[in-house]
Structure formats: structure tokens, C-alpha cells
Amino acid sequence: MTNEICIGQVYSSELNSIVVRATNLKIIETAKNNLSLGNLLKISDGNLNYTIAIIQNFKIVDDKDNESSECKIDIFCQPIGTISNDRFQRGLKTLPLPTESAYIVDETLLKEIFENNEEYNFVAGNLAQNKNIKAMLNGNKLFSKHISVVGSTGAGKSCVVSKLLQEAVGIENCQNKNKESQKNSHIIIFDIHSEYKNAFTLVEQEKFNINMLDVNSLKLPYWLMNSEELEDIFIESNEANSHNQISQFKQAVILNKKKYNSEHYKDINYDSPLYFDIKEVYHYICNLNREVIGKTANDNNLPKLSNGNLINFREDYYFDEILDFAETSTAKDTKASIGPFNGEFNRFCSRLETKLSDDRLSFLLKAQKEDSSSYKSKDFEEILKQFLGYINKSNITIIDLSGIPFEVLSITISLISRLIFDFAFNYSKIKHQVGYLNDIPIMLVCEEAHNYIPKSNEALYKASKKSIERIAKEGRKYGLSLMVVSQRPSEVSETIMAQCNNFIALRLTNSNDQSYVKNLLPDSIGSICESLPSLEPGEALIVGDSTLIPSIVQFELPNPLPKSETVEFLSEWQNNWKDVCFVDIIKRWRKETI
Secondary structure, eight states, rough: OTTSSSEEEEEESSSSOEEEEEEEHHHHHTTGGGGGGTTTEEEEEESSSSSEEEEEEEEEEEOOOOSOOOOOOEEEEEEEEETTTTTEESSOSSSOOOOOOOEEEEEEHHHHHHHHTOOOOEEEEEEETTEEEEEEHHHHHHSSOOOEOOTTTOOOOHHHHHHHHHHTTTTTEEEEETTSSOOOOOOOEEESSSSSSSGOOOOOOOOOOOEOOOTOOOOGGGGOHHHHHHHHHHOOSTTTTHHHHOOOHHHHHHHHHHHTTTTTTTOOOOOOOOOOOHHHHHHHHHHHHHEEEETTTTTTTTTTBTOOOOOOGGGGTTTTOOOOOOOOOTTTOOOOOOTTTTTTTHHHHHHHHHHHHHHGGHHHSSSSSSTSSSSGGGHHHHHHHHTTTTTTTTEEEEEEEESSOGGGGHHHHHHHHHHHHHHHHHHHHHHTTTTTSSSSSSEEEEETTTSBSSSSSOOGGGGHHHHHHHHHHGGGGGGGEEEEEEEEEGBOOOHHHHHHEEEEEEEOOOOHHHHHHHHHHHHHGGGGGGGGGGGOTTTEEEEEEEOOSEEEEEEOOOSOOOOOOOOOHHHHHHHHOOOOOHHHHHHHTTOOOO
């Protein structure tokens, strides 16, 4: 211990707080670079073991009773682990007694704590307190348990996320470390601002495939929607007759699914991921809205057409076209009255027609294959493969949501998330039957999460919140984890944030967000959270199951970088005037061919 710097003795010792009193100010002055907030102390416990404590606060001792006493400084620490048999372990066995000595943790011990542990095999970056020490995480506990990455605009969230994911899939300095043997990672990114494609695009020789899906390439036919998603997009819940709309729409969908699938599938229901023709369902609803019932003795209270034909089974006629019904009449020989839903679905039919004719929704309502044919039930496997990277054997799938109309963004996210969850669930059940776990675990990255899984209970976000909250609560059991990324953590669903076991907190300037994150983190890290507003870009506080010690880590910049740079306003303003081709901008705006 001769080379170690003793900076004081234990003055008081409690389960969550140790106070070390320093009396030699020369030693404090010499060692002050190692005594900043978040640094570590090694405190003897009298049994050849040591308690490792993290520095939280400093306070000068004001001894009013003794004017001649030397100045003393109290260092407030939080005990976090023990050095026993030269190995660091989380948690405490004993507490140091008062008068035990406290020492600066030197670089050798830092390396022992952070680097020399086989379970902690994933490089996050370097310790902010000592750039020579790698901050190692337990990769399994990091990715198998939900992660929250938070930070204000400009703090470096996109770069941190890109660096973590590049490390996970084997990208380093624009090179693919797994070029000779592709690995089994499956990461899906909801990219709301088209930032991440650049971070995973390597030259062809590196043999790294990226699976890019956007509004033009996404294969997402409407018939994969479940009941709630279908009703969200087609039915206004605040209309007085919405219950009738739901019941008849459900009936029409089930009948149409049976029409196209009963030969090959059994137990067909509203939520079965089977093809149905939405245009035919529209016809069915319109015919219900126009229906006239024959009331003569020979009509048997059946729907009656203008040519006098009677409809015995609606599903045999109502799907094909919009029919002409008989006129209503009170005369004995032609007596006929309106059907039970005649005129009730005027707004419903108009809404269906508007949605079906909206070209912005073509990726959902008019999804077609390259040969211009519609996706049918037999194409379900191809649709699933696109999300998991199995079409081009890609470790990274980026779903570019920037072109998705805002009014269907929630439904789109809900549908994709639910399909991924259902795949993981069913695959896991198959593996469980033969005594194994899911061997193709998937991580879903929710970039700008506050935009579609907010804390608010607005109907607009109901679908996406429900799907992702289900993943947060149940996904880990089936090999599906979340990375939730947000600049406004206080506005993200509390259910989802509460399920996160690992937190990577970059600079946060908003007081509400700071308070919210502090409440999510363990009480044991105490005042380290106070550093959140003053962190440098790329610096982050890492807390959770994946790290031995709550640490402030400096992340390296990813290479390649995501497209998230801030525009240099003043520099651009000081350049000479630039002309703009407005024609190209307007063509892209209108989705014309440039």
C-alpha cells in the first residue's frame, strides 16, 4: 500500500453513505484530479478487503468550537461494491468502521474493476475520469434487457446509438469485422428522421448488407392488421353509431376472409393474418347502407334488388359490386322498406372511399408485388422475412418512417411491432417444445420514441403504445428487447420506461426531464445525476444491470457517422448567396419523378 495515496479516514459509515474526512490539504490538492464527482475511493474494512465507494459530494468542516483547528474536508461517498481476493464484486459484505483509511483508486485498480472481468465483454467507450480505461459492459445483460437512451438535442444520442449498434454487429472504422463469417444479430430500427442509413453503409467489399425499408419499398398489406388497427384507421370511435360500424365491418371482414381462405385454413377470425379484399368490404358496407327489404308475402323479408331478385345470403352478392335496390313502397303489391342500416353508414362509406383513394396510403391499402399483383395469404412468409433481414441476410433493418403520413404512423408502427412480437412469441414456443430458448433474439430500436409512444392517452397513439408496451412487458421472455431513444424522456410512456433495466443518460437540459430520469434511476447513485446538465457531447451516465458500477463514459464517435449533424447556421450565412432549384424540390414534394 506504499504507493497508494491515503486521503483521509472514515468519519461515519452507513449503509448508503460513507463520509471520509480529509485533514491533509496538501494531499487533497495533489490528488484533486482524482477526486471529482463520480470518481472512486478504496476504503479499508479492516479484514484485508476493501469497500469501493463513489464520490458524491464535498463539504468543508466548520468547527466553530475550535478556532485554531486545521481545515478539514468531508467527502461524501456511496458504497457500491467490495474488493475481495483481488476481485471486484457488486454489493457489500461489511461496512468500514470509523478511522479506517481511504485511498485514491489508481489506474491499475480501475483496469481490474472495469476491464478484467470475462462477463463484461462489450466495449461502450472510455471512462470520463480516465480515458485510458475502457468502460466494459455485460453485453448479454445490456441487449437482453430493455435499454433507455436519453439526452437533449445535440447531446449525441444518434452517435451513441450508432456506436453501440456498430459494436454489436461488428462494424469498426468503416470495416466489417465479421466479413468472413456473418453473425446472427437481428436489429430493427424505427428511424423517424432518416439518420441511420449512413451509419451502416459500407463499401461493397466489406460484405455488409443493410436492409432499408421505406414508404416505397415496405411490404405491409392491410390484411395483416388486427381488429384494433383496422378500426383505428377506418372507424371514428366518437360517432354515435360507431358500434354498428364496428359490428358490420367485422362481419364483412370475417366473411371475406372465409371467401378467400376457407379452402386452406380453419378457425378463421377477425384477427387471423389472412388475405381479404378491402374494396369488396367497402362494397359490402355500401350495400348495407343502401339495402331495401321486400315486404310482400313472397319476399320473406329478404333484401330486394331493383330487378326483383331476392338476396338469400348477403356474402354471395354484396362483395362484388354496389347494387341497385328496389324502391321503398307502401303499396300492397310492391311493399318494401329500408333495411336496418339503410342510410346509417353514409359517413362510414364516404370515409372508406376516401381512405381507399388516398395515394399516400398505397403502401398499406394497395400494397403490390413487382408483377403488380396483390399480396395474398401465401405471401406472409416473404412479408415477415423483410423485417428480420432474411431476404438479403442483413443484421440491420432500418425502417424509414419519414415518408409515412402522420395520421397512420401509429398504426404502421403498431402493425410492424406486433408482427415482430408474434414472430418471436411463436418461434420461442416452437423452441420451448424441444427444450431450447429462442436462438434468434431481436432488438427493436425506437428512435424519437416520444413521437409515437407518448405518456398521453390520446386515441391517435393508442395502437403503437399498446404494441410496444406489450413488448416492454413480455418481450424479453421471447427473445425480443427494446432500445428506447428520446430527447424528452418525461413524455414517453411510463409503462415502457419503467421496464428498462439499463439507462444511458446523456446531457439533459430540461428540468422536467432531469427530474424524471433521476426518479427512474436507483437512489444509490445519488448526486451523480446532478452532472446530467453539464455532460460533454458524447458523455453519458450508464446505470443498470449491464454495468458493474454506475459510470460516466465518453463514447467514441461511430465510423461511419449517422446523418444527424447540426447545420452550421452562421457559417452558411456567411457564404455567398446560393441559388436553389425549386423545380426539383416541388417535384419531390409532390412525389413526382425527378
